[in-house]
Amino acid sequence: MAALVAAGGLLAAYAYTSLDRTEAVLVLAGDVARGATIEQSDISVVRLSVDPALSAVAATDESRIVGSRAAADLWAGTLVTEDSIAESVVPVTGESMVGVSLTSAQMPSEPLYAGDQVRLVLTPEGADGSGGLGQTLRTIDAAVVNMSDVAETGSTVVDVTVASDEAAELAAVAARGGVALVLETREK
Template identity: 55%
Template sequence: MFAVCAALVAAGALGTAFAFTSVNDTHEVLVVANDIKRGETIDAGDLAVVRVSVDPALTPVPGSQKAQLEGSRAAVDLWAGTLLTEQAVTDSLVPGQGESLVGISLTPAQMPSEPLYSGDIVRIVTTPGDQGEVTDKEPVTIEATVVGVSRVEETGETVVDVSVPEREAADLAARAATGRVALVLDARER
C-alpha cells in the first residue's frame, strides 16, 4: 500500500512538473497592436512584443525582429491582437510600380494541367475566333508573371491573376474578356 501511495505521489509530482514547464515555455513574439491595411507601411507603434506559449504548428515572428520590420509593408490586412507571421509582411507590393494586375478566367482547355505557382512566367496567347479562323499572322502574345491562382467550382474555370507591364494591361484585359486566350507556361528553369 505504501509503494502504491509513493508511486501516485511521484506521478503527481511529474505531472505537475510537466504542466509547469509547458506553461512556462513561452517565447517573445510580435503581435499587431493597431489595425494595418494591406499595403500600408508598418510603423513602430503598430507592433508589440508579447510572451506566449507557441504551438509548433505556428510560425510567429520573434519579438527580437521588431526593429527590422518597421518600414516594411503589410502583405494582407492585419488586425489588432493577432500574431504576426512572416507571410503577413513584405518589402514589395503586388502589383509594383509600373505594373498592373489582370485576372484571366480560363477553362481547362485554355491552360496547362500542370499546377501554376506564384512567380511562374507565362505567356497569354490570343487564340482564333469562334469560326476557328487561322491566319498567317503570328498570334499576339503577352508575357506575364503569375501572382495567384483560384478555382471557381461552379463553372470549373480557373482564375489566374497575372502581373503585366502597365502599358499592356488594357490590351490583355480586353483580350481576356473575349475568352479567346490561352495560357502557356514557360520553362521554370532560369
C-alpha cells in the same frame, strides 16, 4: 499540513515551467492596411505560449518586420506571423494585375504556381471559325500571382501581373475568352 506544502510546491513548479515555455513574440499594436508599411509604432512585444504551427515572429526579428509590408489587412492585437508580412506589394508601380479565366484547353495541365513566368497569347477575334486566323498573334509576358478554380464553370481564374500599358488590352481580350496561357521555363 505536509500535503498542503507538497501541493503548493507542485503548483509552484508547474507555474515556473509554464512561464519558462513562453516566447517573446510580436503582435500588432494598431491596425495596418494591406500593402501599408509596418512601422515601429505598429508592433509591440508580448510573451505567450505559442503553438509552433502558427509561425509567429519572434521579438528578436523586430528589425526585419519594421519596413516590410502587410500582406493582408492586419488588426490590432493580431499575432504577427510570417504569412502576414511581404517584402513588397503586388502589383508594383508600372504593373497591373489582371484576372484571366481559362478553360483546360487554354492552359497547360502542369500546375501553375505563384511567381511562374508565363506568356499570354491573345487569340485573333475570328479564331472561333469566323475568319481572322491569318492575323499575327500578339503575346504578353506575365507573372502568375494566384490561381483559383471556379467549380460552377470548370474554369480557372489566373491572376497575373503585366505591364500597366498592356493591362487594358489583356482584360478586354480575356473578357471574350481570347487568351491562351503558355508556361515559360522554370529553370534558373
